[in-house]
Amino acid sequence: MSSFQISDQQFQFYADYFAVAADAGLSSARSLFEAIDPINRVDLSTFDLYNSARAVQSSMVTALRTSYETIFTSAVSLEPMRDSFVALANHIAEFTASGVDDYLTSNGLQVRQTYASIHRLSTGETISDANIGVD
């Protein structure tokens, strides 16, 4: 192995944290989505100020929905992360002359489902089920 080739341990670090970073974006969007439900279910008679209670509720729900859609769009956008996934795949290919899936098989490594999904979307290469773990 060339001294410039990424170590298995370092690859695993990148693969895990790529997935964790991507998941964090989606979790952020999910959390904000959960803010909509309580406002939709609010008992307007429990407002301390009654003026335009329905309008106040509606405005809040609209703001949360708009914000959620923005955050969700940002979370699922490939643009910020595609280059990193492609770069890591290229780096593996450069030194092993194989794709990431073969590299994983050869070295007994596993990646997370999130990594596998974004890797496929970014590079077109499918990661085998056997090379996908849970933790």
Added chain:
Amino acid sequence: MALLPVTLHAISPDNVVFVYNTNVSGSFQVAEYYRNARGLPLANLIGLSMPVPVPSNDCETPISKSDFEQTILEPLRSAISALQDSAYSGSSEELECSAIVLGYGTPLSYQEDDGEVISIASRLHRIDHGYEAAKANHTFDRRTFQFYDAVDAQEVIIVSAIDGPTAEAAMKLIDRAVAVTNSVSVTGKIFVDPYGRKSTTADAEYQADILDFVNNESSNLGLNVSLTVDVMSDDPYEEPTFASLEDDSFYWGWYEPAYSKNLFVDHSFKRVFLYNADDEAGCSIHYLDGANWYSPNGSDPWCNLAINVDPGYAACAGAVDAPGSENHLRPRAFFRALHQGASLGEAFLFASPVVNWKVYLIGDPLMTVNFPEDVPTDQQLANTVIPNKEAIFLMKEAIEEGLAWGVRQSKITKRLRQDNVTSHNIAEEIELLYALAKWENLKKEDAQNNLYYTSTNAMLTYILDSTGLTFSDWLSQEGHKTTELLNNLLLHFGTGAIAAEDTENLLHPEGHWEYDFVYTHVPLTFVNVHFRIQVSETTSFSNIVVDRSSIIDIEGWKYEQESYAFVQMPSTGFPSNFSGRRVRFVSPEEDYLTRTDAYYVRWRALNSDGSPLTNWQPGSKVLIIKR
């Protein structure tokens, strides 16, 4: 104003059996009277050759255990079993016996082997089970209300007595119950005497329970409440009383075991239910001296008064012997059940801490009561709405959590870039650095703050528009705090941030966390439950960073005693009648975790001896340390 009563409970007259004493004249007539009033099938009238009660000015002498078993328990079991076979022979459907009514002239009590005087009605709550003194009632005071159902019937049957000094008196109970059921609304007052004996902890707890009803539940019913005034005396047996009951529909008091009939002033309001928590209110209801039901000494047990005064009560409850203050009927559970549309029989059962004991119900178990006020929104069974302050709290928590996930993403992309730079692998750096720096730049904390500006700013406006308060003032008023991450965002945009001098009170300490879960008690038991929670960095729980059990230490353990209000869990554990409510673990300082790290949570319920009551339950979501 509520509409005309609609039957909400699931107890049909088909599921009620009425037991009469074939040795007592008039007993069958009362059974027939009830059958006509409520539409029971003829086959549901069960005649048993029972001992004839001997009316007494004092408590009636209990029948022997052998007489009880041979003339009541066993024949009744057989009769109900035969009824089930004959009524539905050839059908897969089986008659569910939901309620037993003991008719006129039925013995009130029997004596157990250990000498305890047991109410026959209370024993029959568990007709299909063996005797177990003061058996904890699993249907008692379920804080997430549910009607009595077939599952409950496996453990406890509804039982009442429709009885009195004469057959006519018993029939009057039926008439009054039907009249109450058919009323658009009861309108009289609730008279409450919360102050009785003050000798024991159980006495103090019973007084507190009555006051809890007065303070937290009675106003929901729409009836006026009259209270006695506490006697501040060194004598633990001195207690206050009412001068008279006028315009009363309900009476709930305790201790003073007998009273004069002159207490009850004639009026036109329907008298619905009376309960006095004492040792002998129901022990001599057959008493009759010639034509007089009242005692020559001018003082009568409370159930005798309820049945015989004019106008009389439709129902009452009382003891045949001293039950102990911890086993008295509880008002909050009773009234809440009636308000929900439960039948009297259900309400009595739900308010009884124990069965197989001393207290029993007198009156029609099918009676329902319509109150002037509808059930409050937060108690409605199909309730989906929540109070505004809870909605704000949940929204705030969700925004804080979302922001924490966003900041976590910033930290991770930053770490990826830093790790690349420090890898000292030139090929790795050349290949990856540009891409990682781009990712980091697009997800840095300022970018996350920008994503959350719209929702956070809208939240501040919402709080102001719906409560008239700023975010800080709302936090102070409700006793809540927010996160430093959210406050940083507010500081970043220069709007609504916590003032520097308030940060200690209004910002959570770093690493603080809490976790909520809902415990549903499946076993048909009433027990105190403990919990254990584990937090791990991996889904396999291979490395556990927090492991806490409420048996070892109750610090941090809370439960939702009232809707949306959490209290410290007592050292005895979580009472299973709060099944369906939330349990919360709040991290003590030694369990604070790293901000924006994510963890997996699981919990399980424990028996009081520490053995597992449930399997590990996975947390509903990943725990992000947002504080």
